[in-house]
Amino acid sequence: MKNILIIGSAGQIGSELTRELRKRYGNDNVVATDIAPEKFKDELKAGPIEALDILDTQKLADLVRKYKIDTIYNLAALLSATAEAKPQLAWKIGLYGHFGVLEVARELGTAVFFPSSIGSFGPTTPHDNTPQDVIQRPNTMYGVTKVSAELLGDYYHKRFGVDSRGVRFPGIISNVTLPGGGTTDYAVEIYYAAVQTGKFTCPLKAGTFLDMMYMPDALHAAISIMEANPDKLVHHNGFNVTAMSFDPEIIYKAIKKRIPDFVMDYDVEPIKQGIADSWPNKMDDSAAREEWGWKPNWDLDSMTDDMLKVLSERFKK
Numbered sequence: 001m002k003n004i005l006i007i008g009s010a011g012q013i014g015s016e017l018t019r020e021l022r023k024r025y026g027n028d029n030v031v032a033t034d035i036a037p038e039k040f041k042d043e044l045k046a047g048p049i050e051a052l053d054i055l056d057t058q059k060l061a062d063l064v065r066k067y068k069i070d071t072i073y074n075l076a077a078l079l080s081a082t083a084e085a086k087p088q089l090a091w092k093i094g095l096y097g098h099f100g101v102l103e104v105a106r107e108l109g110t111a112v113f114f115p116s117s118i119g120s121f122g123p124t125t126p127h128d129n130t131p132q133d134v135i136q137r138p139n140t141m142y143g144v145t146k147v148s149a150e151l152l153g154d155y156y157h158k159r160f161g162v163d164s165r166g167v168r169f170p171g172i173i174s175n176v177t178l179p180g181g182g183t184t185d186y187a188v189e190i191y192y193a194a195v196q197t198g199k200f201t202c203p204l205k206a207g208t209f210l211d212m213m214y215m216p217d218a219l220h221a222a223i224s225i226m227e228a229n230p231d232k233l234v235h236h237n238g239f240n241v242t243a244m245s246f247d248p249e250i251i252y253k254a255i256k257k258r259i260p261d262f263v264m265d266y267d268v269e270p271i272k273q274g275i276a277d278s279w280p281n282k283m284d285d286s287a288a289r290e291e292w293g294w295k296p297n298w299d300l301d302s303m304t305d306d307m308l309k310v311l312s313e314r315f316k317k
Contacts, residue, residue: 008075057100094145153237170211228292243296
């Protein structure tokens with residue numbers, strides 16, 4: 001990678017990935033784009049920024065030519081719960097949008113990164129140690145768009161030689177940018193609540209295990225897959241990656257061990273609970289480990305220490 005364009009740079013992953021890629025490749029070599037560039041924080045203005053609607057394929061092609069882009073990171077999407085409320089828009093962004101990205105990549109010779117998700121799996125998928133290659137059959141629009149985009153990436157790689165790669169992210173926990181509309185959002189919100197109010201109402205029931213990952217590991221995965229030797233890749237799109245798996249009680253106890261007065265109760269949201277119940281408890285990420293050396297650096301304890309430290313400093317009175 002030399003010249004990189006990120007679609008969705010104002011989002012949860014995009015805002016932090018833009019910073020990390022600029023650290024590694026230089027501010028001028030990473031173009032930040034978003035449909036709402038007014039959301040860019042000042043630090044994201046250190047390099048080139050552009051307004052871009054992912055559905056505007058012609059403008060995307062123009063930007064690729066303008067900045068001599070060789071790698072596109074497509075992070076545009078509606079998250080799971082939001083996509084259920086707006087399925088038509090989720091389809092347009094997730095499928096029409098990504099199809100346009102792959103067409104630009106085919107015509108102009110760029111590589112493409114696409115973040116799939118544990119949401120690409122469905123209720124008939126084995127939930128424990130979910131294999132890399134397995135039936136998916138999601139029952140949410142978010143999942144339908146993710147598994148379809150995985151297949152599109154595989155098709156464009158096989159049919160046209162497009163260097164399309166991607167991972168299936170678990171829930172991502174960050175202390176920088178809040179998520180919006182995801183089923184795993186509780187695992188971010190619980191840390192903020194612990195520091196700010198000392199109490200939290202969980203929207204998922206106890207015993208709901210889900211794969212999770214701290215944002216630094218998510219950035220590491222998104223960058224290292226694109227830096228990997230292509231000759232060693234058997235798979236290309238939709239690599240399982242994970243760092244930890246826990247339910248609400250486990251993360252609550254990890255926080256309470258550090259903040260003894262912290263309390264949590266439950267008010268289960270049926271839509272989010274139904275989505276979570278269709279997802280894996282824990283994925284098998286051995287293919288990513290074997291093919292491009294994937295290995296997480298953070299576990300629940302180290303993440304909890306860091307999250308509480310950062311948020312306590314931010315919100316101290």
